[in-house]
Amino acid sequence: MSEPPVDGGGTSSTAAVVIHESYPQPAATGFRGLDEIKFHHPGYPDPHDILFYLPRLDRSSTFLQGVHYGTALTACQIIANNAFDGYLTTDREGRDRVDSNLDFNHLLTESDYWFFVASTPSNLNPYPVVPSFQDWAFPHHRIPRWPRPTHTADSNIIDNRCIVTRTAGFIDQAYLIPAADKKWFEINAMFHYGSHGDINQKHNKIALRYDLHFAFDTHLFAIVPKNNCYVIHQLHATETSTIEFASAYHNYKVVQQPRDVIPEFLFARFARAILTLIEPFIAQAPINRYVSRFRAVNNGNGGSNKYDVESEWLSPEQLADQYSGGGTKSASPSKRRRNGEGNSDNGDNSDTEDEWYEKNVAVALEGDRGRSRKRRCDDSRHNNSQPPSPSTSISPIQSCSGP
Numbered sequence: 150m151s152e153p154p155v156d157g158g159g160t161s162s163t164a165a166v167v168i169h170e171s172y173p174q175p176a177a178t179g180f181r182g183l184d185e186i187k188f189h190h191p192g193y194p195d196p197h198d199i200l201f202y203l204p205r206l207d208r209s210s211t212f213l214q215g216v217h218y219g220t221a222l223t224a225c226q227i228i229a230n231n232a233f234d235g236y237l238t239t240d241r242e243g244r245d246r247v248d249s250n251l252d253f254n255h256l257l258t259e260s261d262y263w264f265f266v267a268s269t270p271s272n273l274n275p276y277p278v279v280p281s282f283q284d285w286a287f288p289h290h291r292i293p294r295w296p297r298p299t300h301t302a303d304s305n306i307i308d309n310r311c312i313v314t315r316t317a318g319f320i321d322q323a324y325l326i327p328a329a330d331k332k333w334f335e336i337n338a339m340f341h342y343g344s345h346g347d348i349n350q351k352h353n354k355i356a357l358r359y360d361l362h363f364a365f366d367t368h369l370f371a372i373v374p375k376n377n378c379y380v381i382h383q384l385h386a387t388e389t390s391t392i393e394f395a396s397a398y399h400n401y402k403v404v405q406q407p408r409d410v411i412p413e414f415l416f417a418r419f420a421r422a423i424l425t426l427i428e429p430f431i432a433q434a435p436i437n438r439y440v441s442r443f444r445a446v447n448n449g450n451g452g453s454n455k456y457d458v459e460s461e462w463l464s465p466e467q468l469a470d471q472y473s474g475g476g477t478k479s480a481s482p483s484k485r486r487r488n489g490e491g492n493s494d495n496g497d498n499s500d501t502e503d504e505w506y507e508k509n510v511a512v513a514l515e516g517d518r519g520r521s522r523k524r525r526c527d528d529s530r531h532n533n534s535q536p537p538s539p540s541t542s543i544s545p546i547q548s549c550s551g552p
Contacts, residue, residue: 192275219253
């Protein structure tokens with residue numbers, strides 16, 4: 150016999166509402182927060198030679214834990230001013246080279262590695278490092294091992310879904326090269342890529358869920374190629390929250406339409422993330438550092454007509470003054486500038502992106518570092534100059550398939 154109708158039509162039931170159990174705690178990675186690999190500069194004395202650390206989040210089929218060799222090597226090469234002839238060794242003297250027995254998709258498993266630049270004479274200055282993203286010159290037609298997939302991993306994915314989680318709700322269009330780096334974008338002639346537009350072009354954006362957008366903009370992870378696929382590579386894992394994040398996302402493939410995958414923009418974003426890792430090496434140095442910076446070169450007539458890389462020694466005081474705070478010259482992500490110039494291809498504008506950043510990422514970075522984010526950008530050095538005229542030489546390769 151059916152239940153009597155209730156007011157408004159329909160029926161009622163004496164069956165209890167189904168209640169689900171609480172969500173389980175995220176799975177453990179087996180990673181210990183301080184289990185990291187150190188990468189050293191051989192030109193400086195211990196302990197002032199550590200360039201950066203990477204957590205041992207990668208695993209091999211034999212369950213070894215370490216760091217993806219190709220990712221770590223490329224990071225070192227970027228820091229050393231695009232020294233793509235550089236190599237890693239397991240000793241300070243440079244005798245035991247890693248590349249003699251490892252493929253780029255193998256693991257680094259030692260605790261310490263030293264990065265050498267092949268073209269640096271041993272009797273001269275140590276090879277220079279790039280102190281911040283704003284000082285870095287994009288290596289046009291020299292990007293190593295950064296593929297362009299020829300087809301999407303999932304033909305059913307649509308543009309308004311997160312490229313990591315595939316969810317359709319709570320999605321942002323996240324910039325690869327942030328709107329705050331508009332001047333860097335122009336100086337480095339990045340308009341040659343994608344749709345040949347400005348920094349707001351759709352090829353400079355990816356769809357991410359809000360929480361992943363936040364993590365991406367704080368450089369918790371980067372998107373890198375491994376085994377011919379683009380995957381999430383996490384750069385920090387020292388707290389419970391970031392270790393759990395690694396359990397959920399590290400080494401998971403991203404899904405993106407091939408027309409929107411621009412290796413040049415992904416490579417620039419990777420460089421931006423990596424160059425935040427060397428802030429302690431730069432800004433907290435008690436000794437002089439030899440640095441390279443991409444800047445306007447005076448033509449001798451009171452003006453500047455080109456940009457070039459210049460190397461120089463900076464004292465601890467100069468390094469702290471120029472790179473320990475926020476702003477575009479910091480090794481940390483810069484506070485985004487309100488910018489109403491240009492329209493994006495998908496209807497977004499840079500003001501919306503800036504407001505999101507100010508409310509979410511900038512506040513978190515201020516709280517984490519405990520210092521002001523004073524801008525020290527000197528825009529005058531970028532005037533009256535001609536950017537380089539590059540062309541890409543990245544060859545297509547097949548995207549991977551399967552799990």
